Amino acid sequence: MQTSIRPGQVWLDTKGERIQAHGGSLFYENDTFYWYGENKEKTTPGSGVWTWGVRAYSSTDLYNWDDLGLIIPPVLDDPASPLHPAQKMDRPHIIFNEETGKYVCWVKLLGDSAHATQRSTVLTADSLLGPYEVVRAGFEPLGMSAGDFDLVVDPITKKAYYYFEKVHTELICAELSADYTDVSGEYSTHFPHPSPPFTREAPAHFERHGIHYLLTSGSTGYFPNFSEVASAPDYHGPWAVLGDPHPDDPTRTSFRSQISCVFRHPKKKDLYIALADRWLPQLPEDIPNVYDVVAAMARGQAPPDTSGGDRSAMAAGLGENTAIADYVWLPIRFDGDIPRIDWLDEWRLEDYA
Template structure:
């Protein structure tokens, strides 16, 4: 049974410690990997402790397989140094090279870069083959990797920071860019610019789920659909239309996983970054207020915040401890081409054909 937002323990009884994650299936085993936030308490400069992985046969019970891409605490220049803001790793398998290819995003003071690692096995060891790259010369934020199941073509979908969304084709080995790309969803800036793209295929069409740009604070997710990954994309609006708090049920989607044994089950894998004691986002009052603060702070012209709102914002920023962040897995349902997510306090795979 899935219980979104509740603390999810692995089979040893410890909280699952990965975020910005994705699920890959190999044979009869599922692998869930992501950035390791075990040591990211907000009290020091540790942003991550490498990339961690869990395995499962049923998606409910997960075994800790350890850190598959280790941090490099002795080398402050490394993209894997714990103080460098590495997150949202994505791993794909290249059928031609027989390599697993992992791209990571690293946020810097002036730009957001990419580094690439490869391995012969999903669980590693991984070798750094390209580092601190500006994709096509762009500062590149959150991203997803897409592999065409028919042609094998690889594409990266990424946020050109505070601007728009870029779809950029990868070279045959998935470790670089061909140069061919397209731009979509232009926005005037934060908080409306789209980030955290999560791509999936369904019935021959491409879908893209994205969030707004409000740091760790939840905001309304949106969906879009296209016949071709380079567009044109049709925007479908709010992905969580029944959520009156406008916070995507206090979560941010990192990826979408199609269950191989179910006819039409797509699972949105999301992070609940904020887990504040006594602050129930589902009640609506606090979460709606936080979103209104962001809308005011980034409005053009900028709107002045009240002293009370300023104090709340300061308290929330000081309270972020991602070592305690949770997970929200919810099924997508479809009205024609339009995906929707509704709140379920608990649900199971057995409900689906």
């Protein structure tokens, strides 16, 4: 029985198996927490498997999680299906539409070699745990290649917003249709950058005291980089960049992780939790920051040393064995209105009012 959260440590479910809910989110319903995300159990080097469906877990304390199985299983008999492993589905996000009574799940598709763009697929269900039915497959929202994203429902108006990376270009805030299964056509653009690793991806939105926040990462694949936080008075901005929310991380790699969402605890006064994946736990703690490498090369200098053990560790990382990826869950503290994320080897919900 687990009685605390230990960031970066192997997290097992109540059956003693690794939790597989990556790029995931939390959903709170009927006094129960649901954690869902990418099932990476088969994503080992040479497997050819990116994601094996969407898996969900339930908990009443956020410490101990029961495996509920695949709520969106892979489709194996149709290579053209957006849920076939060859389509490389990831980043599931589920929101509830009070008007239709439907749970709406959006997923990102990296796609097979036949498509040069990243696409989206939308599914709906009558229950959070499914079964889900595909209602819109393999499309480009607003005619754009859509990468990592977040979905947000305004608690008052019930209007939904879709923050996504227009791949390798900028971040888009698009309003969704009334049933949440399509974009309405209204959108705004933010954080333009010429190319990776500077393009912002993996947006995670939250709101506190009327201020909207976005946490994003750079575009460096599974290799970690420093996060960036921005604030705004509205969903559409204007956004003011506040810098790296991990001030005590000397490596500037977000504690070797990438944030996937921010969850506000429904029973705590002011507890916001940043959920992050440590995609490559086999990488060394002193791995060179990717921005330092890029900057050095731009100056015509040799990049930071990655010889010896570091080189072998980085080579292992390139194998992308995300089946053993870990989780880094940390509470967000606020310096005035500035979010900060500090490293904690272990922390407990009971320590928060």
